[in-house]
Amino acid sequence: MGEKKTTNIILFSGDYDKAMAAYIIANGAAAYDHEVTIFHTFWGLNALRKDEHMPVKKGFLEKMFGKMMPRGSDKMGLSNLNYAGFGPKLIKNVMKKHNVMPLPKLIEMAQEQDINLVACTMTMDLLGLQKEELLDNIEYAGVAAYLAEAEDGKVNLFI
DSSP states (O other), rough: OOOOOOOEEEEEOOOHHHHHHHHHHHHHHHTTTTTEEEEEEEGGGGGBBBSSSOOOOHHHHHHHHHHHHHSGGGOOOSSSSSSGGGHHHHHHHHHHHOOOHHHHHHHHHHHHOOOOEEEEEHOOOOOTTTTGBBOOOOOEHHHHHHHHHHHHHHEEEEO
């Protein structure tokens, strides 16, 4: 039997296009029988946020972070050519025209392929995010857990 193939991705960016790249790579790797983990940290956690507002108790700073960050993967901006929110609308229109799967669907596909979606607990504490605000069926861990997986990884990416 062959050696276990693993792909580990740190998703640090909160940009729609970079998150799409991470999820396209992850889904492709899973299709090639890789065990895949996406470790979402800092702004990458926005890809895991639920679209709807969740009533959770927060302090002032945590509320402010929550208001400044996009709620849900479909509301993330572009890394370039964002144009005050017009860029994402334009690129999504072009993607639809070319039958490219949007980010929310890529995330669903990742969950269907049993890709390990991990939210960084330290960053959640820093940004005041709570489990109720993130997607269901994800895992929560710190950097030590990520490093343990990445140590034996065949492919390790930082996006």
